[in-house]
Amino acid sequence: MLESEPLGAPVPACRSGSPRLAERLPGLSEPPGLEEALSTLGLEGERAYAQDIFTEVMVCRALPRRALPRTVTPEMRALVVDWLVQVHEYLGLVGDTLYLAVHLLDSYLCACKVRLRRLQLLGVACLFVACKMEECVLPESTSLCLLGAGSFSRAELLRAERRLLSRLDFRLHHPGPLPCLGLQAALAGSNPQELLLATYFLELSLLEAEAAAWEPGRRAAAALSLAHRVLGGTGSGPKLALYSSAELGALERRMARAALRGPAPGRAAVFLKYARPQRQGTSLTAARLLRHHPPGPP
Template sequence: MRSPAASLAPEPSAAPVPAGVPAVASVSPGRAERPPEPHAPPGLEEALSALGLEGEREYAGDIFAEVMVCRALPRRALPRTVTPEMRALVVDWLVQVHEYLDLAGDTLYLAVHLLDSYLRAHRVRLHRLQLLGVACLFVASKMEECDFPEPASLCLLGAGSFSLSELLRAERRILRRLDFRLHHPGPLLCLGLLAALARSSPMVLLLATYFLELSLLEAEAAGWEPSRRAAAALSLAHRALDGAGPGPEPALYSPLELGPLEPCMARAALRGPAPGRAAIFLKYARPQRQGTSLTAACLLRRPQHWLS
């Protein structure tokens, strides 16, 4: 594992709501109103049970609304000092650190969400981009892990790019500038729920997880709602394994709503281990993950309309 080559806001608009889920009414400042009860899709309680949430069946509708109706980050350009390629390089390195430390999947997604949230609201010097990324991973691990990594170990993995005091200052800066708004139902949780609803096979879920993780490298993906990203990954996995067959049921998004998401994920999978973007491909090429990235490339090379 190596360090990147370079050591390196307006209020978000409401996200489109998945089909079948009523829109939440706007609330004026100072008023706290409970959003209307969503129409839970068929099989939601059984899906929660499949995810080990048998005790939460009474709150199935609330869980569905919290997870699936989550706003995306505003579609705002990255700072001038940070190109999409430099962002991808840092995310690629974070994937390596995340895997080396054997952290939970949600930790990686939250870390990238915090990184994108910060980049869309505040300036960052290019030589501090790696420090910002690892500080976001440190904060995310405190939110998601029972035993989060020691900051000194993160400094060692940074190969001397930053000191312990710089890491702790960066952590405080993130918390302050994001106003401690750290909770985020990420797309990985959405994918688990959608796959359980669709009764997807383990192979479909593994392939969809690969597609979803590849989207972390794409700067534009931060402007997509977590549920839409998960739905696109699951739909692409179903159609890649079943040819041009139908997607999963129930379909919470129409093909039009999934728009450019599936082609973006397919192009990323076909790109292979490109320089600065190889960590996820290599991670899913290992036998522990059944060579999923190699399988995905073979499946997607078949003539399909999503590549048009």
């Protein structure tokens, strides 16, 4: 088992209707190009629900700003997330699975203490549950145990899964920043290169413990804005008037620093993943552009 001790009330996986963003939505009851953006995303048949989709995706609260349990440092958390990125890529899972797995990990860490020796088991349990939410074909639990190099058994994984579901009260739905990025990029008319670079910046943010307290929409907006400016885009970058430059600035700087850090020990998986030809060497391009042409203030 995870041998965890509760810290407080169950943490919902997603709390829709963020007051700060919701109060801005009346002015965006019909964002320009929303129906066309949905068509770009393959949702032509959902135009009647365009505003509902926009609200569901964009208005989702972040997790509470709570410190990690004393037994888990940001570096330890980054090691587990870095390993999850490798497993996720090895198994060929969809992008939403990775983001949901990390969200479940952070949700559990917000609510419970976890013994350090069980942190990897918790990560695998989060990935296993995320697969059941997002994947059409599930990886075998025994395969996940083998990827853990024998550090836990199938029975331990299933017990950890039950503990995770119980502690989160089965509240697993979470739109996450990846759908936010896709919607914002479609609304902004971003080109494929900008979207790929923004996806890289967004995935780098998974390694940051503080990212759990960043609203998914704001994190996606920061990644897209930074990609736009790094590639030489004019103006302050694409935005939906939900976030000011000041709200995006700190996030952009964190993403830029992470991209410049390169394949640091324990944080190399995302950089190496996006350095491959299949992803056009995006991480190498990002580091080069940031070194020689750092973006100005947002």
